[in-house]
Amino acid sequence: MSLSLIDAENTLASPVCALAGRAALRLALTILWHPQAQRIGEQFIAAAGSGDIDVNRFAPLFGGLAGNAQALGHRRIARDALRLRRHRDHGVSLLPPQSRMRVELNGAMLAGAPVRCTPEQVDAGLVIGLGGVVLLCVHWMDRLPQASAIAAVHGVGSAAIRVRELIRQVAATDLPVLLLGEAGSGKELAAQAIHQASARCRGPMVTVNLATLSETQAVAELFGADTGALARVGGGTLFLDKIGTAPQAVQAQLLRVLKTGEYRPVGARADQAARARLIGASDHDLHDGSFNQSLLRRLEALVVRLPPLRERRCDIGVLALHFMQAWSTRTGSAPELPLAFISQLCNYDWPGNVRQLGKVVQRALSAAQAGQPLAFDALVPGVAERTARVRLGQLSGQAVLDALEANGWLIRNAALALGVSRPSMYKLIGKHPAIRQIGQIAPAEIAAALAAHGGDTGRCAAALRTPSEALRRYLRRQAAGKLL
Known part of the structure; x- marks a missing residue:
């Protein structure tokens, strides 16, 4: 049994593992890229539990919000199946087809022997290339897909669904909100979505970036008698970006606003009512003691965490397509980008998150339009060094041993499973005392x-x-x- 269609009547995020734990996670295949752009983001979601999934030209069936489930269908995808085998430890093995079809795993050619990927590798999302025309992401889903009116958060994976559901729930209240997430993860877009979905949507939303203001400037910008943000926003929404950098005096005044609903405008002799809804955002921990903890407790009435892009790899294709369509709308057309470049997009960890992805896609489209070669390393400076450093730094000695044992002690296959190059794998082996x-x-x-x-x-x-x-x-x- 599998799920390839969406229950449009379901208005909850439907966690499928709430009762049964990790064993109830569903293995999903999401189309990262396809020659037919409208198919990007379609999914096949397997039933919970262990079992094999055969992927070929005719199976499985991928569905989207519009229904009409269909197979990959492209003539360059073989009839012989690539088999995905889920193991009880939540690792996944890839058993290559008995054909000459080109199969890639995380950007590297898959040899004829099976490759066993660790649970951690599957958690990060496996990028599979088929026939040089289609890219799939193998990942877990802990809830079922659903339609949503929150259009600002693009994505089809569990993380995006969870964020959209939280935004919908938060927007229905009038409580303060704290948005947490790394730089570039979309906190301002989430704030805008909350405002637009709330009863305050007819009022203005005013944004203040506190990281750019001194104490004097911040006080004037927020509490000015006529031109301050609280005066201008009225009954709308006040979004305080980088709230963790607010000066202590400003934090104390914000605490008073949340406690009493009043503030003293700069130069005024009487208090004034603050009618705005407050949304704060931070990209670092506010529990380290430097931030006003009373203010933090009030801001934490509602918390929305924005996941980094490396934790939602299955959404990279949908996001890249969104940026391409936006480019086409602005310029009238968008050049095609080669699959090899899209594969690099999907395999990168994006320390700058969605914002960085968008900028790189724009640079790539500009270069392609000008007839220039698309060199990923040039468009994302330092990518090779950072990728190697991060991956090697994250690997434990036990992970290296596990990958070798799971892959018959073949260096090539173990390197593929770990997502490192063969030279890097040789270095890891040379340093390991048990090998x-x-x-x-x-x-x-x-x-x-x-x-x-x-x-x-x-x-x-x-x-x-x-x-x-x-x-x-x-x-x-x-x-x-x-x-x-």
């Missing part, structure tokens, strides 16, 4: 291991805790020496 170099193992021990495992080099490599490639090279040299 043995073939030259350090006595020939008698190698011979005994081969005999114990019937000459199976994969099982022998696992027993010796040495890479399969090194063991095979050793055996070839031994055989050549005997022939001489």
